[in-house]
Amino acid sequence: MNGITLQSSMYSKAPPPLPLVLGWGEQVPPATRFAPLADSWTLHSGARLRKGRIAYETLGKRSLNDDNSVLILTGLSPDAHIASHEADPSPGWWEKMVGPGKPIDTSRWFVICVNTLGSCKGSTGPASIDPDSGLIYGHEFPELSIEDMADAAAQVLDHLGIAVSACVIGTSMGGMSALSFLVRHPGRAASHINISGAAEASTFAIAIRSLQREAIRNDPKWQNGHYTQDDYPLKGMLMARKLGVISYRSAVEWEGRFGRRKLDPTLSLMYSKGQQLYEIESYLNHQAHTFARSFDPNCYLYLSSCMDRFSIKDEPQADLSEGLAPAGLLRALVLGVDTDILFPPEQQQDIAEALSKNRVDCRYQCLPCTQGHDSFLIDYSRFGPQISRFLRSI
Amino acid sequence: MNGITLQSSMYSKAPPPLPLVLGWGEQVPPATRFAPLADSWTLHSGARLRKGRIAYETLGKRSLNDDNSVLILTGLSPDAHIASHEADPSPGWWEKMVGPGKPIDTSRWFVICVNTLGSCKGSTGPASIDPDSGLIYGHEFPELSIEDMADAAAQVLDHLGIAVSACVIGTSMGGMSALSFLVRHPGRAASHINISGAAEASTFAIAIRSLQREAIRNDPKWQNGHYTQDDYPLKGMLMARKLGVISYRSAVEWEGRFGRRKLDPTLSLMYSKGQQLYEIESYLNHQAHTFARSFDPNCYLYLSSCMDRFSIKDEPQADLSEGLAPAGLLRALVLGVDTDILFPPEQQQDIAEALSKNRVDCRYQCLPCTQGHDSFLIDYSRFGPQISRFLRSI
Numbered sequence: 142m143n144g145i146t147l148q149s150s151m152y153s154k155a156p157p158p159l160p161l162v163l164g165w166g167e168q169v170p171p172a173t174r175f176a177p178l179a180d181s182w183t184l185h186s187g188a189r190l191r192k193g194r195i196a197y198e199t200l201g202k203r204s205l206n207d208d209n210s211v212l213i214l215t216g217l218s219p220d221a222h223i224a225s226h227e228a229d230p231s232p233g234w235w236e237k238m239v240g241p242g243k244p245i246d247t248s249r250w251f252v253i254c255v256n257t258l259g260s261c262k263g264s265t266g267p268a269s270i271d272p273d274s275g276l277i278y279g280h281e282f283p284e285l286s287i288e289d290m291a292d293a294a295a296q297v298l299d300h301l302g303i304a305v306s307a308c309v310i311g312t313s314m315g316g317m318s319a320l321s322f323l324v325r326h327p328g329r330a331a332s333h334i335n336i337s338g339a340a341e342a343s344t345f346a347i348a349i350r351s352l353q354r355e356a357i358r359n360d361p362k363w364q365n366g367h368y369t370q371d372d373y374p375l376k377g378m379l380m381a382r383k384l385g386v387i388s389y390r391s392a393v394e395w396e397g398r399f400g401r402r403k404l405d406p407t408l409s410l411m412y413s414k415g416q417q418l419y420e421i422e423s424y425l426n427h428q429a430h431t432f433a434r435s436f437d438p439n440c441y442l443y444l445s446s447c448m449d450r451f452s453i454k455d456e457p458q459a460d461l462s463e464g465l466a467p468a469g470l471l472r473a474l475v476l477g478v479d480t481d482i483l484f485p486p487e488q489q490q491d492i493a494e495a496l497s498k499n500r501v502d503c504r505y506q507c508l509p510c511t512q513g514h515d516s517f518l519i520d521y522s523r524f525g526p527q528i529s530r531f532l533r534s535i
Numbered sequence: 536m537n538g539i540t541l542q543s544s545m546y547s548k549a550p551p552p553l554p555l556v557l558g559w560g561e562q563v564p565p566a567t568r569f570a571p572l573a574d575s576w577t578l579h580s581g582a583r584l585r586k587g588r589i590a591y592e593t594l595g596k597r598s599l600n601d602d603n604s605v606l607i608l609t610g611l612s613p614d615a616h617i618a619s620h621e622a623d624p625s626p627g628w629w630e631k632m633v634g635p636g637k638p639i640d641t642s643r644w645f646v647i648c649v650n651t652l653g654s655c656k657g658s659t660g661p662a663s664i665d666p667d668s669g670l671i672y673g674h675e676f677p678e679l680s681i682e683d684m685a686d687a688a689a690q691v692l693d694h695l696g697i698a699v700s701a702c703v704i705g706t707s708m709g710g711m712s713a714l715s716f717l718v719r720h721p722g723r724a725a726s727h728i729n730i731s732g733a734a735e736a737s738t739f740a741i742a743i744r745s746l747q748r749e750a751i752r753n754d755p756k757w758q759n760g761h762y763t764q765d766d767y768p769l770k771g772m773l774m775a776r777k778l779g780v781i782s783y784r785s786a787v788e789w790e791g792r793f794g795r796r797k798l799d800p801t802l803s804l805m806y807s808k809g810q811q812l813y814e815i816e817s818y819l820n821h822q823a824h825t826f827a828r829s830f831d832p833n834c835y836l837y838l839s840s841c842m843d844r845f846s847i848k849d850e851p852q853a854d855l856s857e858g859l860a861p862a863g864l865l866r867a868l869v870l871g872v873d874t875d876i877l878f879p880p881e882q883q884q885d886i887a888e889a890l891s892k893n894r895v896d897c898r899y900q901c902l903p904c905t906q907g908h909d910s911f912l913i914d915y916s917r918f919g920p921q922i923s924r925f926l927r928s929i
Contacts, residue, residue: 344793344815345786351816352777359770361755376753383746384778392739392876399738401851418843421738422745449812457795482786482876 166261166268166277166437170222172198172229173256173263176300178293185292188283192272195293196256196263199301200226200239201247211245211532212306212330213254214294214322216313217444218436220262223254237521244521244529245310253301257318258293259285259443267366267439278439280366285443287314287451291321295329308535310334310528312517313484314444317451320492323468324453332535333473333496334528336517337481339488340461340495341452346483349388350445356380357438366439378433381441383425385432391480391513395421461491462498470496473503474531476524478516504531560655560662560671560831564616566592566623567650567657570694572687579686582677586666589687590650590657593695594620594633595641605639605926606700606724607648608688608716610707611838612830614656617648631915638915638923639704647695651712652687653679653837661760661833672833674760679837681708681845685715689723702929704728704922706911707878708838711845714886717862718847726929727867727890728922730911731875733882734855734889735846740877743782744839750774751832760833772827775835777819785874785907789815855885856892864890867897868925870918872910898925 178193198221203209213223215234224239225232226247233239233254241248259282261268267282298306309330311319316338323330342350357363360377368374399421417423453464473496477489486507493505508523510516517524572587592615597603607617609628618633619626620641627633627648635642653676655662661676692700703724705713710732717724736744751757754771762768793815811817847858867890871883880901887899902917904910911918 341795343786344789344795344813345781347795347813348777348781348789348815348819351811351813351819352774352781355774355777356750359753359774380746380749380753380774383742383749387739387742387746392737392879395738395742401735401738401741401846417745419738419741419745421742425742425745452795485786 166440167263167266168220168261168435169196169263170198170220170229170231172226173221174198175263176297178258178265178296184283185286185288186284190265190283193258193265193293194263195258195265195297196260197221197297198223198226198229198254200224200252200254201250203251203303207303208305208307209249209251210298210301210303210306211250211252212294212298212309212322213239213245213252214290214309214311214315214318215254215257216315217257217260217441217448218432219256220260221254221256223252235518238525238528244525245532246529250307250532253297253303253306255294255297257314257444258290259440259447261437261440264293266437267443268437280439280442282439282443285447287317287447288321288325290318290447291325294318294322295326298329304329306330308332308334308532310336311338312336313338313514314448316484316492317448317453320453320465320468321451323470324465325467327467327469331471332531333468333470334531335473335475335489335492336524337477337484337489337514338475338492339484340464340492341454342449343483343485343488346388347449349384349483350449353381353384354442354445356384357442363438366442368438373434374438375433378436378438378441379426379429382429382432386425386428388483389513389515391482391511393480394511394513397511399424461495465492465495466499468496468499468501470499470501472531472535473501474527475503475505476517476527477505477507478510478513479507480511481514481516483514560834561657561660562614562655562829563590563657564592564614564623564625566620567615568592569657570691572652572659572690578677579680579682580678584659584677587652587659587687588657589652589659589691590654591615591691592617592620592623592648594618594646594648595644597645597697601697602699602701603643603645604692604695604697604700605644605646606688606692606703606716607633607639607646608684608703608705608709608712609648609651610709611651611654611835611842612826613650614654615648615650617646629912632919632922638919639926640923644701644926647691647697647700649688649691651708651838652684653834653841655831655834658687660831661837662831674833674836676833676837679841681711681841682715682719684712684841685719688712688716689720692723698723700724702726702728702926704730705732706730707732707908708842710878710886711842711847714847714859714862715845717864718859719861721861721863725865726925727862727864728925729867729869729883729886730918731871731878731883731908732869732886733878734858734886735848736843737877737879737882740782741843743778743877744843747775747778748836748839750778751836757832760836762832767828768832769827772830772832772835773820773823776823776826780819780822782877783907783909785876785905787874788905788907791905793818855889859886859889860893862890862893862895864893864895866925866929867895868921869897869899870911870921871899871901872904872907873901874905875908875910877908 357377360374477486754768871880
């Protein structure tokens with residue numbers, strides 16, 4: 142495990158020691174815990190992964206009869222630090238949603254947030270060090286799939302000794318890996334919340350993501366994945382992230398928020414020789430710079446491609462309800478947003494209908510948020526009560 | 536005029552001689568005619584343009600009392616060859632719309648299609664040769680605005696000796712320059728058809744276009760505009776055009792047309808190390824390669840920026856109807872498409888309402904086409920009858 146000592150007790154409150162050996166692209170929050178992956182594990186592609194690990198954080202306390210765990214699978218970019226807790230009081234990426242008295246109430250639930258396999262936030266991925274070579278995997282990392290993320294999450298439950306999770310929650314890409322978890326590990330979840338997820342990528346989403354990957358690969362500094370921190374494909378990452386932000390938000394939000402406001406009205410007649418004229422350009426730039434150095438480019442390429450290739454259906458022509466038949470759930474909540482262009486609400490409706498066909502007690506809600514795909518990270522007034530009500534009912 | 540002989544008679548049927556000196560990025564159809572621009576013309580930015588010319592083609596015959604001219608202003612990429620005619624029998628970019636018996640019926644109308652100022656298809660632009668230096672303008676071309684395109688079009692009418700055009704038609708960016716023409720040259724058009732145009736760019740459109748320009752500038756071969764044919768920013772242009780195609784079409788069209796069909800089913804588990812897996816990727820690639828070498832990158836940067844900066848309103852808070860007040864039109868037809876994300880139908884509705892407030896007899900129609908912004912180039916069954924009916928009524 143690359144010099145990493147796994148925590149000796151699953152109940153240990155002290156954060157585990159940080160791994161001694163990290164690839165330079167890896168950025169791991171301090172309270173991260175690690176579960177070992179099956180050694181020489183055969184991935185969905187048939188490739189093998191040696192001595193892998195999966196990063197997670199837990200919040201709240203396990204009940205005596207182990208019936209209160211909520212497993213959370215994330216989108217592309219988050220780490221396992223979902224919200225502040227004793228071992229790491231810094232705010233997490235879903236701070237307003239998770240905690241005592243919050244919609245995902247840690248005074249009742251034992252929350253396990255898993256960092257995606259293939260990410261650079263603690264779980265093994267292209268930014269990790271290959272135990273065989275001692276070098277960073279980079280572009281030589283084995284072929285990865287959403288199914289592997291699901292199987293890795295199941296191994297976190299194994300590691301913790303939890304047979305059945307009360308609820309599996311997946312957001313965005315995590316909505317894909319959660320569906321995969323349900324059908325590949327039937328019986329290991331009693332209920333499910335799918336937030337702005339999909340059973341397979343839309344054509345439009347594939348188009349956008351293929352351009353994001355092209356932007357990174359086009360950057361001469363990408364060097365077929367052999368970049369360094371000092372010689373980093375920053376321009377490619379900025380372009381990829383800006384494209385991402387365009388697909389994560391909505392035209393209607395931006396019209397109201399930025400409109401045509403200029404950064405400097407005196408520049409009004411200037412031809413834009415590279416300088417930014419409008420607030421929207423400055424916003425995109427800021428968002429992109431915040432992200433571009435915090436996420437490993439090779440990891441980005443791998444996770445992005447996983448989303449394109451995922452489908453819960455065995456055959457393209459199959460009915461979605463057949464693909465979801467093994468899930469064996471009792472109840473589900475499926476949430477989408479009417480301004481989402483990346484995971485449009487029709488996709489969540491499809492999931493809900495397929496679950497209902499499989500006799501899952503399923504509620505679907507398309508929320509009228511303006512922030513597009515990212516709404517679940519912003520519009521707590523709409524998402525919070527939905528999630529809270531569902532979790533109180535199970 | 537760089538060795539160009541302008542046609543001696545405006546009624547000459549023979550195509551004018553091709554210009555002897557062209558910048559290498561300029562690509563001029565054989566039947567193109569040229570009108571000289573006012574020498575040392577002061578542009579909207581205050582910069583001056585020396586010895587410019589504007590390219591156009593004409594179809595049909597002028598009536599004796601000169602009341603049958605239809606002036607057509609185009610989107611970013613087209614040249615002046617709108618449809619086949621005697622002097623150039625090759626198909627034009629709007630072949631099915633313009634010709635004898637077609638919606639824009641050249642047995643009745645004298646059609647003048649203007650190549651946009653700043654383009655590389657015959658009109659003076661960044662790809663042209665600077666008469667002062669003898670070198671290609673490139674990135675040193677004067678600052679350009681939509682208003683200049685409108686004024687240049689008026690100079691084509693001057694050159695032809697036409698006082699009033701029966702109808703000014705503008706598509707896409709041409710819808711912007713047509714509105715500018717109407718308010719800057721009141722009384723020179725009796726009616727107007729605005730197709731998928733806008734009175735100002737939306738925030739979303741600015742965002743998309745700023746990324747397209749960034750993609751070109753990011754390409755190391757762009758070299759601040761000093762590229763050559765042999766050392767050409769192809770990757771940047773491909774990326775810019777792919778982004779363009781994403782914004783020109785629609786998710787609903789692609790879902791039906793390409794879905795998730797793979798180019799090679801055996802590649803299903805491959806991590807996409809640059810290769811294309813899906814038909815949608817191959818489609819984008821093909822579309823981009825068709826365009827990338829046919830349009831000059833510097834011209835693209837200039838025209839793209841013009842669209843961002845254009846607003847028919849003097850002040851951001853002004854009412855659109857004030858901006859359009861000088862137009863002095865009798866009748867107008869405004870067409871949009873419900874799947875257009877780049878020039879969304881709300882923008883055409885705004886134009887129609889503003890014209891109506893100014894007592895223009897204005898009809899607005901939002902057409903249910905699936906091909907997004909590009910629908911007017913494809914869906915003739917919906918656009919043709921609308922345009923045909925309007926032109927028959929004037």
